[in-house]
Amino acid sequence: MEPYRYQQLAYLVVPVTLGVEFFINARVERMRGPDTSVGSYALDFLGFLFAALIPALFIFTIWAITTGVFDFERITLARMDRYGVLFLFLGAWWQIYMIGALRAARMDSSTTPWYALGPVLGFGLFISFLVLWVSPFGLKWISVIWFLVLTLPLALFKATPKLIQKVLWAVTGITFLFMNVLFIWLKAII
Numbered sequence: 001m002e003p004y005r006y007q008q009l010a011y012l013v014v015p016v017t018l019g020v021e022f023f024i025n026a027r028v029e030r031m032r033g034p035d036t037s038v039g040s041y042a043l044d045f046l047g048f049l050f051a052a053l054i055p056a057l058f059i060f061t062i063w064a065i066t067t068g069v070f071d072f073e074r075i076t077l078a079r080m081d082r083y084g085v086l087f088l089f090l091g092a093w094w095q096i097y098m099i100g101a102l103r104a105a106r107m108d109s110s111t112t113p114w115y116a117l118g119p120v121l122g123f124g125l126f127i128s129f130l131v132l133w134v135s136p137f138g139l140k141w142i143s144v145i146w147f148l149v150l151t152l153p154l155a156l157f158k159a160t161p162k163l164i165q166k167v168l169w170a171v172t173g174i175t176f177l178f179m180n181v182l183f184i185w186l187k188a189i190i
Helices: 003-011 013-031 038-067 071-089 092-105 114-131 136-156 161-189
Strands: none
Touching (some): 003 038, 013 092, 136 161
16 A cells, blocks of 8 residues: 555544544533434434544545455546545545534533644644645645644633634634635646
């Protein structure tokens, strides 16, 4: 297996963690009242999607391409692999922000901001070095600085859980839209 495949497998810690966060938020949602809300079912579905289905598809395409088991479907597998890499691997940033937003939703006023911002900064540094380790134009350091600029002011000024949640959801949406535009553009030139 090519060395960059191990890098892709290491990345899977981000969507799996996001899936676990969805599961935890679904459990908290169910504990709030006697009736199970539709929201908790949606959170459970998203948890399953990120913690199980996405990693399974990712691992399957890597395995199928490297072993050549499905030679007759090589183009389809290569396309799935490319879309998975472009959308999920490059999408790590919006997934990290969403992890922080989900954690902020569970915070109360006595919880330290680092409860939500710690994983954002930790995963942000992890992804910056994992994905952009050989990037041009110092993109790795731009990404590191961005995560520091995003998290440190919120933590140092002890932002409220609602503010942290709003900021992280806004950054999630903006990054998701940007990544999709970038995905479409890269798909057009690749």
